Amino acid sequence: MTIATVQPGVHELTEKSDARHGTERFPKTVRTLLWTLVLLSALEGGLRMRSWIRHGASGPVSDLYVDDARLGRRLRPEALIEGTTRKVRIDSFGFRGPEISLIKPPGTLRIATIGDSTTFGMEASSDDATWVRRMEAFLNANDDPSLSDRGRRFEAINAAIPGFTLETAGLHFFNDVERFSPDVVVVTALATDIAAHSRRQFGGQARKLGTTTGMSRWLGEHSLLVNLLRQNTAAFRARQFAAVRHDRLDDEGVARYRQALEQLVDRCVARGIQPILSTWARAFRGASHGDQYTLATTALANNPALSLKGLNDAFDRYNEAIREVAQEKGVVLVDLDRLVPAGEKYFADAIHLNDAGHALVGRLMAEAIIKSRPSVGAGGD
Amino acid sequence: MPEGTDSAMLFNSAHFLFFFPIVLAVAWQLRRSRTLRLLFLLAASYYFYMSWNAVYAGLILGSTVLDYFVAQRIGASTHPGVRRRWLFVSLAGNLGVLFGFKYYNFFLESFREVFGALGMGCDLPQHHLLLPVGISFYTFQTLSYTIDVYRGELAPTRSFFKFALFVSFFPQLVAGPIVRASHFMPQLEGEARYDDAPVERGLVQMLGGLCKKICVADVLGVTIVDPVFAHPSAFGSTALVVGMYAYAFQIYYDFCGYSDVAIGAARMLGFDLPINFDRPYLATSVRNFWRRWHISLSTWLRDYLYVPLGGGHGSPFKTARNLAIVMILGGLWHGAAWAFVLWGTLHGMLLGLGRLFHHVTGIDADRSDQPLVSRVARRVVTFHVVALCFVVFRAPNMETLWHYFGRLLALAPGAPYGSPLGYLMLIIAAAIEWCPREWGGRVASCYLRLPSPAQACVISGCLLVFAVLGGSNTPFIYFQF
Numbered sequence: 001m002t003i004a005t006v007q008p009g010v011h012e013l014t015e016k017s018d019a020r021h022g023t024e025r026f027p028k029t030v031r032t033l034l035w036t037l038v039l040l041s042a043l044e045g046g047l048r049m050r051s052w053i054r055h056g057a058s059g060p061v062s063d064l065y066v067d068d069a070r071l072g073r074r075l076r077p078e079a080l081i082e083g084t085t086r087k088v089r090i091d092s093f094g095f096r097g098p099e100i101s102l103i104k105p106p107g108t109l110r111i112a113t114i115g116d117s118t119t120f121g122m123e124a125s126s127d128d129a130t131w132v133r134r135m136e137a138f139l140n141a142n143d144d145p146s147l148s149d150r151g152r153r154f155e156a157i158n159a160a161i162p163g164f165t166l167e168t169a170g171l172h173f174f175n176d177v178e179r180f181s182p183d184v185v186v187v188t189a190l191a192t193d194i195a196a197h198s199r200r201q202f203g204g205q206a207r208k209l210g211t212t213t214g215m216s217r218w219l220g221e222h223s224l225l226v227n228l229l230r231q232n233t234a235a236f237r238a239r240q241f242a243a244v245r246h247d248r249l250d251d252e253g254v255a256r257y258r259q260a261l262e263q264l265v266d267r268c269v270a271r272g273i274q275p276i277l278s279t280w281a282r283a284f285r286g287a288s289h290g291d292q293y294t295l296a297t298t299a300l301a302n303n304p305a306l307s308l309k310g311l312n313d314a315f316d317r318y319n320e321a322i323r324e325v326a327q328e329k330g331v332v333l334v335d336l337d338r339l340v341p342a343g344e345k346y347f348a349d350a351i352h353l354n355d356a357g358h359a360l361v362g363r364l365m366a367e368a369i370i371k372s373r374p375s376v377g378a379g380g381d
Numbered sequence: 382m383p384e385g386t387d388s389a390m391l392f393n394s395a396h397f398l399f400f401f402p403i404v405l406a407v408a409w410q411l412r413r414s415r416t417l418r419l420l421f422l423l424a425a426s427y428y429f430y431m432s433w434n435a436v437y438a439g440l441i442l443g444s445t446v447l448d449y450f451v452a453q454r455i456g457a458s459t460h461p462g463v464r465r466r467w468l469f470v471s472l473a474g475n476l477g478v479l480f481g482f483k484y485y486n487f488f489l490e491s492f493r494e495v496f497g498a499l500g501m502g503c504d505l506p507q508h509h510l511l512l513p514v515g516i517s518f519y520t521f522q523t524l525s526y527t528i529d530v531y532r533g534e535l536a537p538t539r540s541f542f543k544f545a546l547f548v549s550f551f552p553q554l555v556a557g558p559i560v561r562a563s564h565f566m567p568q569l570e571g572e573a574r575y576d577d578a579p580v581e582r583g584l585v586q587m588l589g590g591l592c593k594k595i596c597v598a599d600v601l602g603v604t605i606v607d608p609v610f611a612h613p614s615a616f617g618s619t620a621l622v623v624g625m626y627a628y629a630f631q632i633y634y635d636f637c638g639y640s641d642v643a644i645g646a647a648r649m650l651g652f653d654l655p656i657n658f659d660r661p662y663l664a665t666s667v668r669n670f671w672r673r674w675h676i677s678l679s680t681w682l683r684d685y686l687y688v689p690l691g692g693g694h695g696s697p698f699k700t701a702r703n704l705a706i707v708m709i710l711g712g713l714w715h716g717a718a719w720a721f722v723l724w725g726t727l728h729g730m731l732l733g734l735g736r737l738f739h740h741v742t743g744i745d746a747d748r749s750d751q752p753l754v755s756r757v758a759r760r761v762v763t764f765h766v767v768a769l770c771f772v773v774f775r776a777p778n779m780e781t782l783w784h785y786f787g788r789l790l791a792l793a794p795g796a797p798y799g800s801p802l803g804y805l806m807l808i809i810a811a812a813i814e815w816c817p818r819e820w821g822g823r824v825a826s827c828y829l830r831l832p833s834p835a836q837a838c839v840i841s842g843c844l845l846v847f848a849v850l851g852g853s854n855t856p857f858i859y860f861q862f
Contacts, residue, residue, distance in 0.1 A: 240801070
């Protein structure tokens, strides 16, 4: 107050009046906003705590990764995420699983697996539960004379990184994985390529399609509460907003993927590494396995431009491209798309396998490798 | 939609969610220092605009400087000729910039077509400049100030910063309401008052506005309006009628939602902005509709265009002419396209016909003592007329419009279209508009009586719904104007 007065009563009255207008009554709104902040923070904190307990990571963007100038990101060496439902260990070279030596031991056939989160095994309960380790265990326990008579041991390198496309997975393989002298490389990169294709083609229409932008996107990436809400309502939104979602990706993107796969296969063959290609399965294929929208929730959330029909079409066409390349190049194909039944039994979400799914895929991959009778490459022992 | 609005700080964006509480908190802290608070709000307003385009903030500053000095010159002179010349400077400067950015390409293209049809060429180049967001709003706002000073209804303000804040005040900067200086400037005098009641009510109004925008308008747009207007020839008349209703409510809730957020935000900052909508779909005539729809624009057009043209005081022909001019220009104000001109012309014709009807029969359609049946019938007819006119407003081109009306009027067969959520929102939108006015007040009062933790639950719930439905930050329709 600027009023100078020698009359204490008047001064006091003015102060009280001012307080009534300015500070005394205003706090209800402030209190409400603070309560809002507390409530939202409590929800966010509770969810993070739950996530930390269950999955060993407290946020949607965990500290599993480090930035990489070439690849965008890579796995943080020696990272360990341990929760009640999930345990992930990254070795000193940045691969998921137990430590591996740079020099391949004699008599060992090394199988590198490259791809995205589906191969990394994001939803598997432990490193040993991933299909890569299951495949390794199956191969080492196998008593097929054609494989065991030479006393051969199998070693798998899980070189997949969540969020990698075929291009980045290939780059990662030739730059970081090839020096471990793999004899076989299993390529399963598909889901991220579809999402990237969709973003490329429909990015300009992001608003109408529910793709988040700017700070809203930041909020989705950094708030587990917002992220979970968006993920869990993706099926509902896709159903309601189906009219503005797209039913088909363009041919150009599929052709580009196919070309990249052909180049990857050629490059592997030229270096004496046997490529094995794999299509990928999904929980939401066909109407006979429950509500497709519900099964496809996470895929719809990650592909906000695509309708359910568009998603099915995209998976079918990308898988078909993989089949064609395998046939054209004469390489082994593991057609998981046809071998893994849709539905909830083998899937934790739309495309990620649960432990049962990992076990099945591990066995299918191992059987394919056994049938292909791979030999130890020149760069091996 | 103007290009580049992606980066604008929309009221329904997370950016604004962080920006506004900070501005509110700092402005509250500065409430005892008039000058600092004013300067802070001015800086915040420019930051708000510059988050979209920093360079174009220069246009607002230019307009502010121009009108500040023009008003000083007009105020300092008693010579009518001098005052008129300075007014002309303001009109030429403001409308020139508006024309250059908004209408130049449109008229150039139209002239090219005309000259081309006559076998003549027109080599003037088009420009590829972005349309400044909110240019129509702040241009009209500053013009009203200069004209009021010219008319002697307002004394020019001495404080440049107060005038600058009047022009750029962020809640209403990009899409109104178009505020008059006589309404806003006196609020900059004296110490700021932050009574709890208006602040609380402002918060309720902001939440309500965001609900209207995100939960109703955007959902209607995505689920019904966009698909139907994209390919009207693929739908039967039932779907097209639903599309027409949906768009009528989408544009209303979109713009009314924006106005509510603007008015609520201003209220929380201690300012009062005029209302912009008064339940327009309860209008009993088109004339009555324009007293309820975008009130700040319609009163602007009335005071600064219709009345100077002679208003309704001349012959019926002159009145009809004046109405036609005002409504055509009003249509053009919304955008540089023939569809807006047609929309304005239709409204001008409807207003003219209403005038003629009144002149011939002596019946006042807007009288409140009419029988209920008559009032309801008038409301139903007026709503449908207005909704049909909005089809003209929304159609992306004349071909689409032709298909839309062709199939609608031919009663083309076809199933209804839209998702259950879209229909639900359409019903809710209509129910809110047509329910008794006091119901809304009761809901607000119920909320205001809640203790802080319960209010926080409501706000948190709303914010989470916004985060799910509004993650895409669909811009407000009126941003393009």
